[in-house]
Amino acid sequence: MPLQRLLTLGAKREGGTWTKASALARTLAGIDALHFQRNPDSLLRIHDFDAMDPRYLVHEYLQEAWTPFYFADIAREMSEAKLTFAGSASFSHMLPVEWLTDEQREMVNTIADPIDAEEVHDYCSNRLFRRDIFVRGNMPLNDARLREQAEHIHVWGNASVAYERVVASEHATVTRGPEFHHTLYALLRRSEMTLAQIFDSPEFTGLMLDDILKILRLSIATGETSIRYGAEQPCETADRLNAVLLSRAERGEVWNALASPRMGGGAAVGTLDQLLLASLHEKTDRTKALSKDTDELIARIKRALVATGLRLRIAGAEVSPEDIEMRLGHILADSGKKLIAHSEHLGFWRAQKPAR
Incomplete structure (x- = not known):
């Protein structure tokens, strides 16, 4: 909340842009403002700004009606709709025993109210965001x-x-x-x-x-x-949707996922992987295209990189323009077959029969 307040102040002083808003916070961190020395989470958030989408950061920080809710606040509002807390929507948080030391677990177990216990648990694990499930008529399964x-x-x-x-x-x-x-x-x-x-x-x-x-x-x-x-979903609808999403990704529309019939929903895919998939999508033999049509694939990916504004980075370092073609060639050679197999495994596209 103090960081959000500071960023909002920076935006008001400097004309409302994210660049100006974050500049104030960066400046104070750079001159060792005591807030950042004593609140390392705030400093880590500033360091992460460059790796995140500015549109998300504006949404997250520069909203005057921005109000964080604690778990007990949400549980109280849900109870007014006769909904009770069933558990976390995150599989890792379904194992509270793994998150606490023996002393912490003993202390949490002394708290009779399960809602209060959950909130104290959040302090023990320093959980910043929650994903929870609330249900009406919560009855344990026998x-x-x-x-x-x-x-x-x-x-x-x-x-x-x-x-x-x-x-x-x-x-x-x-x-x-x-x-x-x-x-x-x-x-x-x-x-x-x-x-x-x-x-x-x-x-x-x-x-x-x-x-x-x-x-x-x-x-x-x-x-x-x-x-x-449930059963695996039919491929036809996912095929049509993924063809549209990959085509739009090449024109600069960034997506976080593609439709996966096997997952029964969306599966996360990075932007570069989407551009690689888009270049291969219409090939009748994608595996053979990795070696046969390399120049065509690289040229198509380069155009898409320009459209998306994505900077190609290898081992944390940005690839220079003159090395991009070579690096893309290495990526296709080293990871292309694995990406094709992974995409067929999730049903992003159907497996092709090997050409005779």
Whole structure:
């Protein structure tokens, strides 16, 4: 809130632009204003400004009606609509035991009111933003009801994420036990499964359903495992939408996701990856085009980079104009096949039959 106030002050003094607003904050940070020395979060936010979309920053900071709400405030308003807190919408935050030290957990457990306990929990984990689910008629699922729902929940392994015993997730670092976490990882790389099939898998014999869910939630939170509710969606509508989105991305409209029938919704895709996909989208043999049509693909991506204003950066350093063609060639050669396979895996486009 103090940083937001300072940025608003800068905008009023200097004509309302984001550049002028942030200049005041940068200047004060540069001359060691005590606020920034004693509030490292504010200083980190300033350092992140250059990597973020100015439109988002204006939306986030330069709104006079900008009011942050604490969890208890939202819970109180939701209760007026007969809605009660069901849990976090973030899989990583569904594991409160992983976020707290033993002493913190004991202290939080002494708080009788669950709403107050959640708010104190936020202080322990320094959680800045929450994503929560509120429901009407909150009733815990018994094992029988849980098994009914488990028939419709599909999970599978993300081939691009390697297993690591020690994982970092937002505010916490978790060291996983060796026995069941890697077992789940290996199982889901062999095939897609329903949650019901995992419950009945012989690899997890003897575990309670809740224990299996804790292992699965952490795997999803680390990105190792993907999840979908219901059957995989038809590809035709997603194909048409993705063709339009990729075409617009080349003309400078930046999107954060493409339609994924396998995910049953949107899947995040970076701007550069979208431009690479757009250059390959209409090719009848995309894998062969990586080597056969390299010059055409690079020229198309270069035009799109100009349209989007995206600066090509490698290892944190901006690529000079004279090196862009060479660097794009390396990216296509090194990552092109993986990007095609990932896109087919998520259903951004349908897999092509190899040309004979």
